[in-house]
Amino acid sequence: MQMPEPNTSILASKGRIVARLQEVLPKAAVISEESETRAYECDALTAYRCPPLAAVLPSTTQEVSAVLRICHEEGVPVVPRGSGTSLAGGALPTADCVILGVAKMNAVLETDYDNRFIRVQTGRTNLSVTGAVEENGFFYAPDPSSQLACAIAGNIAMNSGGAHCLKYGVTTNNLLGATVVLMDGTVVEMGGAYLDAGGLDLLGVICGSEGQLGVVTEATLRILPKPEGARPVLMGFASNEVAGECVSDIIKAGVLPVAIEFMDRPCIEACEAFAHAGYPMCEALLIVEVEGSPAEIDEQLGLILQIARRHDPVELRESQSEEESARIWLGRKSAFGAMGQINDYMCLDGTIPVTSLPLVLRRIGELSKQYGLGVANVFHAGDGNMHPLILFDANKPGDLELCEAMGAEILRLCVEVGGCLTGEHGVGIEKRDLMVDQFDPLDMEAQMAVKDVFDPDWLLNPAKVFPLASSEARRATRMAAE
């Protein structure tokens, strides 16, 4: 993955830049020693690393503003960072950039149960937002699997999803307002503790903009009352096709489960070996979860089981207790860890129309044979967001490149059948060069024009999302201006 050459004049001015940052931040909040900047050299896409010029850890919106004003004056690129769990290289530094981490900004600023919102600093982790309100019977709905570690900052930047978004939506559907600091240090408020923001929906554009339009320091999030209860059912099928048809039939029947998770045989086997969840050995597994009172759950599950029976399931397991529910989820929740135990893997994130599921799974199987690399499929089937895990050996020369080439083919296939390159992880650097497969140059031009408005000098996270060749002219203008 190519990154732009660092700007040598910035590298040469490191001393001055660091000194200026130290003027506006406490000493410990500016990190510039090479031994310490290493901690910020990558995110969860660990194949790519580069220590930044410096990293700063501000504690307030005012400090963020002061940092950005200095970087703007000095023409220094800034890469915002939450917890560094991006799988797309979204928080990957360049040698001439300042990493702006919001990890210290993790306070709850306001909770309001009557109006059903919470306002937090964005360095707060996803799970601890729910943690702050669950005693009162509320929760924050978007639940990425990384929720123990990832920050609201990164969730907003990537518009992250989770297992339960079929019912509750993704981050953008649960974000009411944000405090955003623009690259020149201007602080703006978008939306707030009310439902429709006025004017153009700028909040909607900030969400999912991968840290390229502004640094989000505070967020007003919608919180929801916890359902009375939830119960999963596990179903095994003789083929991926049949499982796919069953998903489609459940949705058509008018039931809206909170989650429909899909696992194929390689994934089931790995989970069994690792977590011993007691899954049946079959070609495809579905975990379907519904919510409500006990009677409501019975009613919905009854209908779902009736549909499943029409597809000759090899196994139907309705949970009878909390422990059984936990066991059903155990394997799925440890799927990524399980795969990691047996192999290095790359996790893809394309989305496809649910109706193309059988076709896409078949093609992935063929590609797996062709490339000689194993693939395990585990994904959110209700919304078509696939997570094929391509298995490779990081120590074998050429295997990573082979894996990336195969990943690119799978993502192109997702686009071909009417889907997209990324459903929740973001483009970052990982899918940057595939953007041309989904968008015409003019489609991308319209998106880059938005960045021109928010960040005319292209200093915020500049080498991400758009292919370097597409953004080159804009980034070059900045270099020339210096």
Add this chain to the structure above:
Amino acid sequence: MQPQTETELAEMIRAAPGPLAIRGGGTRPIGTPPAGEALSVAGLTGVSLYEPGALTLVVKAGTPLAEVEAVLADEGQRLPFEPMDHRALLGTKGTPTIGGVVAANVSGPRRVQAGACRDSLIGVRYVDGMGTAIKNGGRVMKNVTGYDLVKLMAGSYGTLGVLTEVAFKVLPAPGATATIRANGLDEATAVRAMSAALGSPFEVNGAAHHSDRHADQAVTLLRIEGFSESVAYRANALCELLKPYGDWQVAEVDWSRFRDVAPFVGQPSDVWRLSVKPSDAPGLVALADPLDALFDWGGGLVWLRVTEGTDLRADLGRFAGHATLIRAADETKTRLGVFHPEPAPLAKISDGLRAKFDPRGILNPGLMG
């Protein structure tokens, strides 16, 4: 002008010598009236793709809303956001189009639970002010590829581009619905009761209150939808939970009356729409001292009917939220501004975006301010 294809539309915009007033069905004349040659998208019609099993619908922007709703109803599905019909309130005739719904981000009572139009919108095609056809988003409900211009186009009132095609995530229509009603609650109690209901696990998806302020006939309504047994169970549970606020009974209610602000129809006066924090609503309404007030979204949306020419924003002072002037004489709209004034840095960004998307300033110029 009434193009029949996106290509024709693009050519017309490219060739346009001056401002264009973009029009779907002409039923929602919100905003300062745009000067310019009328450009109708009513010729761009039809369902491009409908996959009930994937909950996905893609339609051309000029398709009548009624047609969209009928196509969905045939498969037992619906638009989650329950768009209102502005015709009676605004005294307009014509056929509302789906593009107009999106361009004005029109959402009804269910918005409080199911999200706004912008939340169900998953893809757009549009032609910008230079006559370039652009696509963003797509037809799948999970998609974070590139910037989300889909949200930006929703509620941009045709000032950033002319929509040619829109894609939605749709939902199954539930088999049963029930409403519970309490009579005679004052506004503050009603909002507290609605908050308690929306904060319960019973999935209330409509919470409205109307008190004809001078007739002393207040009703507070809560709606629940789903499978029949579960609806009955939840209605009972809610009546029990909300006892401290009043006496609740199951009632037959036509929600379209609240969705379309029917009590305000035919009453000569100005109509304002407030988006606020629900618990602030009663206080703001007291300050406004309107002729009539209708609360939706549990108090988060307040419709106010006030004497013609009233500067409501001046009466309310600073508050968290915004006030839009929906119905008034053109003179009043021009004097007060339809949309809530934005703080300078936000206005600068909005102006910057309009300048990029429509450098000649020909798309509904001045409509949003």
